Amino acid sequence: MKQEKMLSAISASKALSSGRGSCCDDDDCIADITENDPMIIGGLQNAVSAMLEGIGEDCEREGLLKTPERVARSLRFLTKGYREDPEELLKNAVFTEAYDEMVLVKDIDIFSMCEHHMLPFFGKAHVAYIPDGKIVGLSKLARVVEVFARRLQVQERLTQQIRDAIQNVLSPKGVGVVIEARHMCMVMRGVEKLNSVTTTSAMSGQFISSQSTRSEFLRLIKP
Numbered sequence: 466m467k468q469e470k471m472l473s474a475i476s477a478s479k480a481l482s483s484g485r486g487s488c489c490d491d492d493d494c495i496a497d498i499t500e501n502d503p504m505i506i507g508g509l510q511n512a513v514s515a516m517l518e519g520i521g522e523d524c525e526r527e528g529l530l531k532t533p534e535r536v537a538r539s540l541r542f543l544t545k546g547y548r549e550d551p552e553e554l555l556k557n558a559v560f561t562e563a564y565d566e567m568v569l570v571k572d573i574d575i576f577s578m579c580e581h582h583m584l585p586f587f588g589k590a591h592v593a594y595i596p597d598g599k600i601v602g603l604s605k606l607a608r609v610v611e612v613f614a615r616r617l618q619v620q621e622r623l624t625q626q627i628r629d630a631i632q633n634v635l636s637p638k639g640v641g642v643v644i645e646a647r648h649m650c651m652v653m654r655g656v657e658k659l660n661s662v663t664t665t666s667a668m669s670g671q672f673i674s675s676q677s678t679r680s681e682f683l684r685l686i687k688p
């Protein structure tokens with residue numbers, strides 16, 4: 466393997482080390498402006514109270530008094546990706562560069578919620594592309610994953626949306642995305658398969674047309 470390719474395989478934690486933190490200290494994040502809109506929080510609180518009653522709980526008992534508000538705020542955070550534009554986020558960090566080998570950010574943590582049960586699924590995303598004259602700030606690749614993950618999702622669509630956003634903004638020679646995740650709706654209920662991991666992939670360009678590119682990507686993301 467070529468030296469420069471090794472250098473491109475940057476771990477997600479390194480890519481994220483600049484500027485990752487709570488929503489509010491991220492300069493890309495516009496979500497906090499509407500995050501705590503009292504009307505929306507109030508509506509969600511009422512819905513959570515109704516859910517608590519629906520499962521037979523007593524909303525007036527001490528431990529639950531603040532639960533509707535907590536859950537409302539937590540839900541707003543977990544779905545903040547609806548209020549962010551992933552392609553805009555990428556566009557703000559595009560640079561002209563002649564580098565034309567694979568760029569890979571692996572082991573990006575993802576936390577999302579399935580749209581069928583609103584239960585969490587979580588795992589790792591690996592994102593690679595081959596530039597065609599334009600590169601993007603590495604931390605933005607991880608941020609794009611996060612924006613799409615912080616919406617109600619199915620893993621299949623999440624994988625494709627990440628690929629498409631990168632393809633649309635950078636027009637690279639190819640994009641490869643693999644996600645490995647555990648779904649709480651399978652673990653905690655239904656089939657109760659504790660250790661099952663779901664893997665999805667979405668590719669474009671050379672990741673489809675070139676067997677060696679595809680193999681290299683798959684080899685690099687192996688644990």
Ligand SMILES: [Zn+2]
Binds near residue numbers: 650
């Ligand atoms: Zn589910």
